[in-house]
Amino acid sequence: MTSTAPSPASRARGTAVILAVGLAAMVVSMTQTQVVPILGLIQHKLGTTAAGAGWVTTASLLSAAVFTPLLGRFGDQHGKKPTLVGVLVVLVAGSVLAAATDSLSWLIIGRVLQGAGIAIFPLALSVLREELPHERLHGAMALVSGTLAIGGGVSLVTTGLLTQGSDASYQPVFWLSAGLTVLALLAVVALVPASRTRSGGRIDVLGALTLGGFLVLLLLPISQGHQWGWGSAATIGCSVGAVLMAALWVLVERKVSDPMVDLRMFTHLPVLFTNVAGLLVGFAMFAQFLGVSYLVQMPPKVAGYGFGASVLRASVEYLLPSTLVSLLASPIGGVLVRRIGARTTLAIGAVIGAAGFGWLVVAHDTTASVIGGGVAIGIAISFGYAAMPALIVAGVEHHQTGIANALNSISRSVGSSIGSAIITTLLASKTVAVPHLPPGVPAPPAESQFTLAFGIACVALLLVVPVALLGLRRTHSPRVADPKVALPEPANA
Incomplete structure (x- = not known):
């Protein structure tokens, strides 16, 4: 098939679309990470417990x-742009509510609304697939995926800056996200063309409810198990309920005429194994974020290790370099996807990331070592984020792009939740005996727990290599395209 080079005007329109959806993805990434450094501040300002403040993150995760998946499917059926605009409006409302309230209950409701914004990422990838010619698609998806990393880094820095001083408040953090979301909303309205492809159909309400129930029951014990106790009735009950709800969801989706999720999608190797890779990459990303953040804030005179860094210093000096490198590596990942294939790019990134974690295992006692290991992990995350959307897009039909990318986003969220739970449990399970510790101040974790956490994350990324090279090997199924094969050009190419 011969291809006509796009005109300068067409390239400019495509670039505008990339910038608009990239800004939207960056903003939603900021809203998800902005509360992590200020949970203690929220707990203090609202006079709640650590468990109560923890629901500020859990509510967003469950939402x-x-x-x-619901909004990803809705976008496939009724148009990506109107769905994207609607989600951004909800995100603005959630940010304003969180910024204006001094009530924990209303703050949690605001975070529920912000959590819906995660749907922006799969919707953004669907917009790119619809609007861009195939020669620009992989690079654009890699760049937009990279904005997730830069959004997290920028959020850490701005949160640290906005919460300095003795009379700090959490509210300016949410006002900032509200303002940036309004900017993203205006960019999407002005620059993203109206959706051309809509599959139509009715919303599978029962399928949405059962899938949502399954995910809530799955994620609740993962995110709250360290508070409830891993052997508690609540944790075990939710886990059993998740299994039962998953079975019910499968039964529902097999019976309805227009299911929310085509279950045959899960039998395609590119979808199944890409989601496995997403879970492992999400685990590794959060292990690096939490592990390094906690490690560098440990006071060396008390714990015997660490750097005694503030939240701001931990963000700027130790975490921001890996974020910036991740952004710079995103277009390189897009080039590698086009030239050597998505699964090879995924495997290369995993090896680099495993080497970074391996370095942190043996050498985390100097600033250079911690930053260097983080940079390698940042490259791995960037390559993974570049490869996974390409694998998903090549593995599903056009009208399934939104829901397929939504499920891949959820797999990364589940991995991040598991990473958070494991890191938190490991650090609490073995502590340093500190004499004369003030009442209410927890004993610092033993240094060996950080070594173990980094080792587990190293193994997780090493597992991505066989997933990519063996699980994602070329399939001869007529419904699944090789990720190295060019996709059909959209109508405006």
Whole structure:
């Protein structure tokens, strides 16, 4: 098939679309990470417990699990742009509510609304697939995926800056996200063309409810198990309920005429194994974020290790370099996807990331070592984020792009939740005996727990290599395209 080079005007329109959806993806990434450094501040300002403040993150996670597949499917059926605009409006409302309230209950409701914004990422990838010619698609998806990393880094820095001083407040953090979301909303309205492809059909309400129930029951014990106790009735009950709800969801989707999720999608190797890779990459990303953040804030005079860094210093000096490198590596990942294939790019990134974690295992006692290991992990995350959307897009039909990318986003969220739970449990399970510790101040974790956490994350990324090279090997199924094969050009190419 011969291809006509796009005109300068067409390239400019495509670039505008990339910038608009990239800004939207960056903003939603910021809203998800902005509360992590200020949970203690929220707990203090609202006079709640650590468990109560923890629901500020859990509420967003559960909301994302429920709304991401629903809105991804809605975008496939009724148009990507109107769905994207609607989600951004909800995100603005959630940010304003969180910024204006001094009530924990209303703050949690605001975070529920913000959690729906996670659907922006799969919707953004669907917009790119619809609007861009195939020669620009992989690079654009890699760049937009990279904005997730830069959004997290920028959020850490701005949160640290906005919460300095003795009378700090969490509210400016949410006002900033509200303003940036309004900017993203205006960019999408002005620059993203109206959706041309819509599959139509009715919303599978029962399928959405059962899938949402399954994800909530799955993620609740993962995110709250360290508070409830891993052997508690609540944790075991939710886990059993998740299994039962998953079975019910499968039964529902097999019976309805227009299911929310085509279950045959899960039998395609590119979808199944890409989601496995997403879970492992999400685990590794959060292991690096939490592990390094906690490690560098440990006071060396008390714990015997660490750097005694503040939240701001931990973000700027130790985490921001890996974020910036991740952004710079995103277009390189897109080039590698086009030239050597998505699964090879995924495997290369995993090896680099495993080497970074391996370095942190043996040498995390100097600033250079911690930053260097983080940079390698940042490259791995960037390559993974570049490869996974390409694998998903090549592995599903056009009208399934939104829901397929939504499920891949959820797999990364589940991996991040598991990473958070494991890191938190490991650090609490073995502590340093500190004499004369003030009442209410927890003993610092033993240094060996950080070594173990980094080792587990190293193994997780090493597992991505066989997933990519063996699980994602070329399939001869007529419904699944090789990720190295060019996709059909959209109508405006």
